[in-house]
Amino acid sequence: MIASPPLPTHAVLGIETSCDETAVAIYDGARGLLAHRLYSQAAMHAEYGGVVPELAARDHVGRVSALVAETLTAAGLRANQLAGIAYTAGPGLIGALLVGGSFAAGLAAATGAQLIPVHHLEGHLLAPMLETRRPEFPFLALLVSGGHTLLARVDGVGRYDIIGETLDDAAGEAFDKTAKALGLPYPGGPELAKLAATGQRGAFRFPRPMTDRPGLEFSFSGLKTSVLTALPRAITPQDRADLALAFEEAVTQTLAIKCQRALEQTGLSRLVVAGGVGANRRLRALLQSAAETQAFELYFPRPEFCTDNAAMIAFAGHARLAGAQPSDSGIAARSRWPLHTLAPA
Numbered sequence: 134m135i136a137s138p139p140l141p142t143h144a145v146l147g148i149e150t151s152c153d154e155t156a157v158a159i160y161d162g163a164r165g166l167l168a169h170r171l172y173s174q175a176a177m178h179a180e181y182g183g184v185v186p187e188l189a190a191r192d193h194v195g196r197v198s199a200l201v202a203e204t205l206t207a208a209g210l211r212a213n214q215l216a217g218i219a220y221t222a223g224p225g226l227i228g229a230l231l232v233g234g235s236f237a238a239g240l241a242a243a244t245g246a247q248l249i250p251v252h253h254l255e256g257h258l259l260a261p262m263l264e265t266r267r268p269e270f271p272f273l274a275l276l277v278s279g280g281h282t283l284l285a286r287v288d289g290v291g292r293y294d295i296i297g298e299t300l301d302d303a304a305g306e307a308f309d310k311t312a313k314a315l316g317l318p319y320p321g322g323p324e325l326a327k328l329a330a331t332g333q334r335g336a337f338r339f340p341r342p343m344t345d346r347p348g349l350e351f352s353f354s355g356l357k358t359s360v361l362t363a364l365p366r367a368i369t370p371q372d373r374a375d376l377a378l379a380f381e382e383a384v385t386q387t388l389a390i391k392c393q394r395a396l397e398q399t400g401l402s403r404l405v406v407a408g409g410v411g412a413n414r415r416l417r418a419l420l421q422s423a424a425e426t427q428a429f430e431l432y433f434p435r436p437e438f439c440t441d442n443a444a445m446i447a448f449a450g451h452a453r454l455a456g457a458q459p460s461d462s463g464i465a466a467r468s469r470w471p472l473h474t475l476a477p478a
């Protein structure tokens with residue numbers, strides 16, 4: 134029997150290995166998201182209280198191949214039916230990035246698919262477009278992750294104007310550091326949110342940094358110091374839950390205040406929230422009620438696409454497919470990569 138020739142598709146496979154999640158997904162221009170898989174290394178890093186870059190890279194090596202095979206099977210595709218292979222090229226841990234990049238380059242060379250380097254934050258910013266109710270351009274984006282906290286005006290793919298940023302710690306970093314101070318296991322952010330859910334208001338109160346002056350900048354390192362100062366007063370388990378709640382309220386209200394200010398300043402009427410902290414329930418509820426009273430449209434990715442995932446990389450890769458450079462240009466891996474340097478798609 135003669136094997137049938139590969140069917141042409143608009144499917145792009147995305148690989149994400151920038152930190153401690155190995156993730157693979159396939160997005161098809163005509164049919165949407167076909168499959169996505171994720172393996173979290175969190176349990177491995179928990180022993181060390183944070184991500185160990187060398188261990189992260191090694192673990193990606195052991196997982197990525199099987200995860201790609203599994204995702205292709207789930208999507209009902211063969212590798213030679215892919216139009217493009219996208220991978221996170223930065224920012225992130227360099228060793229971890231190189232694993233995904235090398236695998237993607239090898240697969241692209243073997244199949245003839247287009248190799249597409251993707252900016253991790255562009256993936257986060259476009260993640261709400263994976264949902265059925267998706268925002269139209271232009272919109273205001275609040276990107277809150279472990280490494281970044283910024284407000285950007287988004288006029289299209291690759292058209293990002295950063296109008297506010299953190300001067301020190303990212304919101305997710307503040308969650309993680311405060312969680313560590315409270316003795317919570319890694320990854321701290323979701324654990325702190327869980328503890329805060331049993332907290333009661335009023336016992337502790339922390340400042341809403343930089344909301345008392347004009348501007349769209351953030352600063353969260355002082356808040357961490359306030360928590361450390363208050364910590365000796367948190368003796369019982371209930372005290373600690375109360376403290377976690379007060380911290381969560383300070384961060385989420387600060388974010389909400391700046392979002393509303395940015396909407397007023399830009400005149401935009403759509404707000405998109407992306408990045409790991411976007412999974413925080415209190416932040417979602419706060420912005421939801423603001424959207425109702427202030428009459429702006431609010432868009433979130435589903436919580437699993439707020440945190441690191443490959444669906445967002447496959448989607449951004451698909452958006453970048455037409456403009457992608459030939460795959461013999463080598464593997465890109467950048468630990469730092471300013472978002473504003475991206476070209477429009």
Ligand code: KG4
Pocket residue numbers: 277278279280281304305306308309320321322323326408409410411412413414439440441
């Ligand atoms: O986007 P992401 O998965 O990775 C980066 O690109 O950084 O974001 C991870 C960050 C971590 O700091 C984590 O603690 C935080 O998002 N995070 C949360 C929640 N889920 C994840 N912070 C607060 N509440 C949550 N539910």
Ligand code: ZN
Pocket residue numbers: 253257278279408409440441
């Ligand atoms: Zn991320």
